[in-house]
Amino acid sequence: MQIYLPIAEMSLNALMLLGLGGMVGFLSGMFGVGGGFLMTPLLIFIGVPPAVAVGTEANQVVAASVSGALAHWRRGNVDIRMGVVLMIGGFIGSTLGVSLFTFLREIGQIDFVIAVSYVLFLGIVGILMVVESVRAWFRSRNPSAPRRKLHHHTWLHGLPFKMRFRRSKLYISALLPLGVGVVVGILAAIMGVGGGFVMVPAMIYLLGMPTSVVVGTSLFQIVFVTANVTFLQSVNNQTVDIVLAMLLVVGSVIGAQIGARVGSRLRGEEVRIALGLIVLAVCARVAWTLVATPDDLYSLGIGGAH
Amino acid sequence: MSRLLSPLSKWVVRWSVVLGALCAPVPANAQSIVADLSTREVAISTGFTGAELLLFGATEGFGDIVVTVEGPKRDEIIRRKERVAGIWVNGMSVTFEDAPAYYRTAASKPLSEIASPQVLEKLQIGSGRIDLTTRSQGNAERDLKFRDAFIRSKERQALYSEDISDIKIIRGRLFRSTIPFPVNVPTGTYQVTVHLFKDGRLVSSEKTPLTVRKVGLEAKIYDFAHEHAAWYGMIAIAIALMAGWLAGVIFRRA
Numbered sequence: 073m074q075i076y077l078p079i080a081e082m083s084l085n086a087l088m089l090l091g092l093g094g095m096v097g098f099l100s101g102m103f104g105v106g107g108g109f110l111m112t113p114l115l116i117f118i119g120v121p122p123a124v125a126v127g128t129e130a131n132q133v134v135a136a137s138v139s140g141a142l143a144h145w146r147r148g149n150v151d152i153r154m155g156v157v158l159m160i161g162g163f164i165g166s167t168l169g170v171s172l173f174t175f176l177r178e179i180g181q182i183d184f185v186i187a188v189s190y191v192l193f194l195g196i197v198g199i200l201m202v203v204e205s206v207r208a209w210f211r212s213r214n215p216s217a218p219r220r221k222l223h224h225h226t227w228l229h230g231l232p233f234k235m236r237f238r239r240s241k242l243y244i245s246a247l248l249p250l251g252v253g254v255v256v257g258i259l260a261a262i263m264g265v266g267g268g269f270v271m272v273p274a275m276i277y278l279l280g281m282p283t284s285v286v287v288g289t290s291l292f293q294i295v296f297v298t299a300n301v302t303f304l305q306s307v308n309n310q311t312v313d314i315v316l317a318m319l320l321v322v323g324s325v326i327g328a329q330i331g332a333r334v335g336s337r338l339r340g341e342e343v344r345i346a347l348g349l350i351v352l353a354v355c356a357r358v359a360w361t362l363v364a365t366p367d368d369l370y371s372l373g374i375g376g377a378h
Numbered sequence: 379m380s381r382l383l384s385p386l387s388k389w390v391v392r393w394s395v396v397l398g399a400l401c402a403p404v405p406a407n408a409q410s411i412v413a414d415l416s417t418r419e420v421a422i423s424t425g426f427t428g429a430e431l432l433l434f435g436a437t438e439g440f441g442d443i444v445v446t447v448e449g450p451k452r453d454e455i456i457r458r459k460e461r462v463a464g465i466w467v468n469g470m471s472v473t474f475e476d477a478p479a480y481y482r483t484a485a486s487k488p489l490s491e492i493a494s495p496q497v498l499e500k501l502q503i504g505s506g507r508i509d510l511t512t513r514s515q516g517n518a519e520r521d522l523k524f525r526d527a528f529i530r531s532k533e534r535q536a537l538y539s540e541d542i543s544d545i546k547i548i549r550g551r552l553f554r555s556t557i558p559f560p561v562n563v564p565t566g567t568y569q570v571t572v573h574l575f576k577d578g579r580l581v582s583s584e585k586t587p588l589t590v591r592k593v594g595l596e597a598k599i600y601d602f603a604h605e606h607a608a609w610y611g612m613i614a615i616a617i618a619l620m621a622g623w624l625a626g627v628i629f630r631r632a
Contacts, residue, residue, distance in 0.1 A: 076426045076561075078596040079603060083427045083561045134618035139626025180457050180468045188465075299615045306611030310603050314614050315596075321618065325625035362465045368534070370527030373455030373471065 079313035080124045086319060092118075093132075093323020100136065100324070101331025102338070103347040104287070106294065107324065108133045108265035113190055113354050120316070122183045126173070126264030127311030128320075130301040133266045135321040136328070137294045144288025151239035151285045155292040157246055158271075161253020162260070162297035169261025170304035177309060180373050187362050189263050194355035197269050201348030209341040240281045240289075248279055253293065260301050266294035269351075410438045411582045413572040420559055420590040422597075431557040431588070433570065440550045441576040442485070442492040444503055447557055447588075449480025449537075450566025456528045472524040474510045479564035480537050481505050484544040484555045493578045501573070501580065505529050505538045536560040565590050 075086040092114060100107030108129050115125035144150055176182040231245035252274045256267035271290045275281045281289070306312045335343060413435030420429050433445060454477045460469035483504050485492060493503075502508050506529065512521055532538035537560065545555045557570070568588040574581050592600055603610045 074425055074427045076422060076424055076596055078592065078599040081562060083425075131614050131618050134615060135622035135625075138619050138622030139629075142623065142626055143630075180455065180471060184467055295619075299619075302615050302618070303608070303611035306603065306614060307607045310607060310610075312603070312611065312614050314599060314603075314610075314617065317614065317618065318621070321621050321625075325621070325629075329629045364466075366459055366466060368527070368530065369459045369466075370456055370524070370531060371459070371468075372528070372531045372535070373457055 075315065075319070077120075077313050077316045079128075079311065080120050080316060082119065084118065084120075084316075088118075089316065089319040090323040093320035094327035095323075096320075097136075097324030097327025098331035098334075099327075099347070099350065101328035101333075102335035103331075103343060104335070105347070106133055106136060106266035106268045107328075108136075109190070109194065109263065109269055110350070110354060111320065111324075112186075112264040113358055115316075116186075117357070121311075122186045123173075123177055123309060123311045124313055124316075126186060126262070127302070127305035127309060128313045128317045129264030130260060130298045130305060131312050131314070131317040132320045132324065133260075133264075133298040134295060134302060135317075136324055137266055137291050137298065139325075141288070141291035141295050144291055147288070149285050149288030150292045151237055151281070151289045152292075153235070154237045154240055154242075154249055154279075154281070154285075155289045157235070157249040158253040158256075158289070158293040159296045161250040161255075162257040162293055163253075163300055164250075165254035165257020165259075166261045166297050166301045167257075167304060168254075169258040170301060170308055172258070173261055173305070174308045184362075186262065187358050189259070190358045191355055191362065193259070193263070193270065194351050194358070197273075198348050198351035198355055200273070201344055201351060205341045205344035205348060209345070212341065237281075239285055240279075242280060244279065252278065253297075256293070257297050257300075260294075260297050261304070264301075266290075266298055268294060411572055411574045411584050412436055413570075413584050413586060415557075415570065415586060415588060418586075418588055420563065420588070421593040422563070422565070422591065423594045424596060426561060426596075428561045428563070429559045431559070432554060433557055433572070434552070434554040435572060435584075436552050437574050437582075438551075439576075441574045441581065442487060443545050443547065443553050443555075444486075444489070444492060444573040444575065445482075445484045445545065445555050445557075446503055446571045446573070447480065447482040448478045448508075448569045448571070449564055449590075450568070451476040451478055452564075453477070454479075454528065456524050456531065458524070458527070472521060472528075473513050474525075474528060475513055477510050477528070478508060479566065480559075480568065481508060481532070482538070482557060483540045484557075485542050486545040486547055486553070488542050492575050493580070497578065497580065503573070505533075505540060535562060537562070537564075559590065563590055565592060 073086045074083045076083050096107045096111045096114065099110060111132065112125050112129045115129065116122050173182060176185050231247050233246045234243060235246040236243050252271060256271045259265060259267045259270060268290050272286055275286045275290060276283060302312055413433060416432035437443065454474045455471050457468040457471040459466045489498060489504055498504055499507050510525055529538055545553055547553045568590060570586045570588055571583055573583045591597065
């Protein structure tokens with residue numbers, strides 16, 4: 073069943089899009105991640121213009137994150153103060169990011185920058201994930217091995233504008249979460265992701281937040297930042313395809329529920345190794361598009377400059 | 379009722395024009411040509427996967443027929459990739475001003491057998507001969523490479539095409555030809571021109587306009603996204619929030 077996507081200006085099979093949403097939703101439910109970092113490259117692989125893939129994916133992540141954010145909010149797993157500081161950073165970052173996106177699109181480098189960002193971040197995150205999970209897996213088999221120190225004191229703790237975050241039991245400089253928010257906001261704008269895969273490790277290792285509030289707080293921030301990206305991409309670039317986003321949302325919410333049920337039966341380390349390998353596979357596929365000699369060195373730019 | 383009747387009556391009128399042209403006694407040397415399209419409008423709606431139009435008509439006496447279809451004109455950018463440290467990056471670009479977004483040539487036999495290159499050049503028949511001017515004062519050789527690449531890219535997207543055997547001539551008078559539009563067909567006004575050649579000279583030509591536009595919900599979404607971008611963004615967010623919230627409610631109960 074072909075459906076015409078009004079913003080992407082192409083026809084795709086609606087069932088395939090539902091299936092794609094379902095598959096990514098399944099993985100995101102199973103692994104507890106947003107899925108934007110898988111969905112955007114997949115959309116590009118099936119021929120959606122990269123700019124539309126990124127803009128639309130931001131819109132889909134809003135839907136994918138809101139129910140999780142609400143659930144964590146009800147259970148009191150959101151550090152609101154931390155969330156607001158992250159959100160302010162996120163607004164600054166995503167606004168900068170969308171301006172950068174618009175500029176790169178005009179000079180014809182956006183596809184390249186999207187691809188490079190994906191290779192870089194998927195590569196780093198994938199390797200870290202696999203290494204960390206393999207280590208944890210060995211530790212669980214050999215419990216006598218020494219544990220890592222939980223808290224390091226570094227120069228980061230000497231920064232000014234200290235703030236008390238009661239829910240996280242932290243007294244740290246507000247610049248730290250603000251900086252994390254800015255970086256994640258830029259990524260959200262350029263890569264069409266929520267940025268959880270960068271923010272969650274940053275919250276645990278850099279800010280030292282307790283894991284109980286990490287996921288809820290990051291989802292809280294993601295909802296607001298991806299909403300901001302959706303708005304700005306719509307205004308600046310008209311690259312948000314509502315029809316495409318809705319098909320993906322329907323598929324992914326169903327997939328996520330099934331994935332969450334399957335994921336709860338699997339062992340944590342093994343699940344993380346599997347996710348790490350998937351991330352690396354996507355990374356390799358995107359990297360290939362950058363190094364492989366194109367069939368034609370020439371390509372048409374964005375048309376329609378009437 | 380009149381809405382139902384009017385397409386039918388148009389058909390009747392069109393066909394009677396064609397038949398009339400066939401039957402009416404015309405002075406021997408008045409080379410005339412009549413042509414029409416199966417529809418004057420290509421509507422892009424939900425299930426759109428491309429379209430194929432039928433062009434039909436009749437000529438007075440024997441000759442060669444060339445059909446050109448020219449899409450709306452706009453500035454088109456073509457970029458060349460360059461290898462930087464092992465990675466392919468977009469490098470130099472050339473902008474062609476007022477290039478047709480769509481261009482098709484169909485002929486009853488190879489163009490070289492119909493008219494001389496000079497004649498074809500003057501009439502700008504064939505994608506290799508259309509007017510493509512660049513804004514920058516670059517060197518001619520480089521521009522020519524970009525021009526070839528531009529036409530090649532357009533052909534790859536099925537937006538430029540050339541078909542020399544597409545026109546069927548029936549009993550030397552009636553002819554028909556198909557005009558294919560891919561799914562990515564640009565919207566706007568198109569010009570269909572039917573040329574009649576005899577002994578290498580253009581004896582007659584007839585122009586018919588054609589509109590490609592988005593209709594229905596797709597058109598409304600597209601227009602809304604461009605004309606009320608801020609509202610569009612807010613609505614996109616609202617729909618996403620509702621969908622996500624609703625999913626949470628449904629699955630919590632399930």
